[in-house]
Amino acid sequence: MSNRQPSQFTVLAIASGGGHWEELMLLRPALSEGRVVFATTNRELAVRDGVEKVHLLPDANRDEPRLALSSMIASARLVWRLRPHVVVTTGALPGLFCLIFGRLTGARTVWIDSIAASDRPSLSGALARPFATRWYTQWKHLETAAREYKGALL
Known part of the structure; x- marks a missing residue:
């Protein structure tokens, strides 16, 4: 049972900079339900792509x-403060x-392994498997x- 407080349906969309961010941006049209909150490691990419508020x-x-x-x-x-649903x-x-923290707080979680992981799942992807609702x-x-x-996204 999660301690999630009732609120607007929230999706946390997170990616590191570079190709991970590019792939996440290709998913934007599919992330239209509820409130979408973006997080990344590179503010300049978010600004370039018109993401006004980014963590x-x-x-x-x-x-x-x-x-x-x-x-x-x-x-x-971030996850504790936002309490995303996904x-x-x-x-x-x-x-x-x-x-991982999203799953521990009761969120549904989706891992999309990078297209660069063509021979085998990425190390982060392999570690994500037990915590991913969908992989x-x-x-x-x-x-x-x-x-x-x-x-494929690309």
């Missing part, structure tokens, strides 16, 4: 444990953190019972 999270990867810890704490705070992410590590690959040959393929 910034520290960028991090597994090779930078201190930055990863900072990103994890910021992600937990978390959608195209990765990478900040998206994984938001997905999508963009490569038909990577589809399994746990990884759905519905097409």
Whole structure:
């Protein structure tokens, strides 16, 4: 049972900068229900794409444990404050953190692995699997019972 307070249906859409953000922006038309809140690691990309209000999270990867810890704490705070009903992410590590904390607060969660993960799921994607309500690959040959393929974003 979640402690979610009644409010407008909220979707948290989160992606790191670069290709992860580009893929998330391709999903914008599908994210039209309720209030969509965006989060990223690069404000300039959000401004470029007309996302007026964006939450910034520290960028991090597994090779930078201190930055990863900072990103994890910021992600937990963001999810706790927003209490989204759904978390959608195209990765990478900040998206994984938001997905995990979203699931722990009762949100439905969607992981869309990057199109760059063509040989096998990304490391963040593999870690996301136990916390993802839905998990999508963009490569038909990577589809399994746990990884759905519905097409590619690019």
